[in-house]
């Protein structure tokens with residue numbers, strides 16, 4: 406009994422000191438994740454392991470190109486690249502676990518997936534993700550997400566944040582595809598039935614010795630709940646999508662060109678300043694609402710308000726703050742769009758402003774969703790659409806304002 410109480414106390418204590426270290430953004434695990442090393446100057450800081458940095462980028466880029474985690478693992482093994490575990494051994498880190506069972510630990514799909522999912526590669530430290538319920542139970546369980554200790558910009562990233570999130574979406578889609586019924590095709594997870602929202606599946610039909618491929622609604626095919634019986638020839642469909650993409654991209658490019666001209670005008674800086682000021686105003690409002698919200702508890706204690714009012718007022722302030730945060734996000738995005746040259750980011754995919762071929766990489770970078778309602782009605786959401794709209798609104802505004810200004814000048 407006494408012993409137990411004592412141990413319990415210790416285990417709680419080490420844990421709270423861990424918490425404090427975590428909150429400072431220190432790296433606390435025994436081993437650095439693949440791609441990083443513990444800094445020799447400060448073992449709580451991560452630095453890039455230059456010897457495998459390329460491998461980490463390769464893994465993300467291969468995934469983007471449509472390879473599965475298993476195929477990536479196989480490629481790494483066939484290239485003779487040491488697995489994370491082997492790599493640890495090579496660079497002389499004493500790493501005991503699971504070594505006895507294998508002579509050489511190879512790359513596995515699981516190891517690849519773990520890397521693809523880890524925010525450490527975009528400079529974010531997520532710690533305190535698992536816990537051992539107490540000192541007696543050694544099994545680790547995952548903690549609820551709001552208890553994780555997250556530190557942004559904790560160390561130098563290896564992977565571009567945009568790429569990372571594209572990959573996350575891609576993997577979420579892949580896991581939703583049931584391997585039995587649906588083979589992964591280049592539009593997998595992106596092509597949806599317009600009537601029921603299910604994935605469209607690729608189906609093979611053999612007719613007089615020749616193979617034809619079609620897209621069909623997976624629900625219509627399997628359970629017949631959906632009445633969207635459209636079947637679309639893969640070849641024709643992909644050609645149509647490529648056309649749609651090129652037309653939309655052309656519009657986008659034109660707006661971007663106008664935007665570039667405007668951004669060199671002095672007026673442009675005034676506009677950006679105006680947006681920044683608006684952000685500051687919203688931040689001020691958030692602080693005011695936070696103060697009010699905090700004051701509510703005092704009001705409750707001194708019986709100025711009752712419990713019911715307390716709750717509803719608390720909710721009201723919290724909603725207001727959410728709304729203000731949303732506004733700030735929107736303004737930040739607007740500044741980002743009007744002050745950066747997106748086109749040059751996209752240029753590597755579309756030489757001469759056109760996409761020549763619909764690859765998985767092009768699809769996941771530029772297309773959010775395609776909905777098929779019927780042969781005649783297909784709707785595609787392109788990722789650059791919202792940038793396009795922000796720029797177009799901005800240009801319209803500038804046009805209006807400059808007319809106004811020149812009229813004023815004329816007076």
Ligand SMILES: [Zn+2]
Nearest residue numbers: 598601622631
């Ligand atoms: Zn359907």
